[in-house]
Amino acid sequence: YRLYDLIDKCKPINLPSMEEKPKIFIVQACRGEDTDSGVKLHAVNNGSSCTQVDFIASQAENFTHPEHADLLVLMSSHYGCKAYRKHGSWLIQELGNVIERLEAKPCSIFDIIIQTNNAVAKRETSKGLKQIPSFYSTFTKQLYFD
Numbered sequence: 001y002r003l004y005d006l007i008d009k010c011k012p013i014n015l016p017s018m019e020e021k022p023k024i025f026i027v028q029a030c031r032g033e034d035t036d037s038g039v040k041l042h043a044v045n046n047g048s049s050c051t052q053v054d055f056i057a058s059q060a061e062n063f064t065h066p067e068h069a070d071l072l073v074l075m076s077s078h079y080g081c082k083a084y085r086k087h088g089s090w091l092i093q094e095l096g097n098v099i100e101r102l103e104a105k106p107c108s109i110f111d112i113i114i115q116t117n118n119a120v121a122k123r124e125t126s127k128g129l130k131q132i133p134s135f136y137s138t139f140t141k142q143l144y145f146d
Contacts, residue, residue, distance in 0.1 A: 020140075026092075069140050
């Protein structure tokens, strides 16, 4: 299967039982031949903050749910880049490590993914090459694990 063929099969129009339920796809595969040699960082604090605007309940009367909502795709590497392995996938190993070490409960799926990305980003091949997982989400609600 191609990824989006599989995702389409899980859309509520094709699988009504999945309506308003989170659909999570974890993809362990290279996404190209590009390599990432990394870059040196310099710490900067820009003092920025962001705020979230919540859905206003009065808008709920005529609300229809988008068919592509509530989907999260986690991929082992950035678009066009290789995914590495040593005794298994870096992504799957670090995702398992993060889940095993969960201390704060409940824990958001986004916190888990960001911790996983951080752990994978710290790894490198014997040639100094790097990898960073990427994800996209159309979640309309938080997803927590206990």
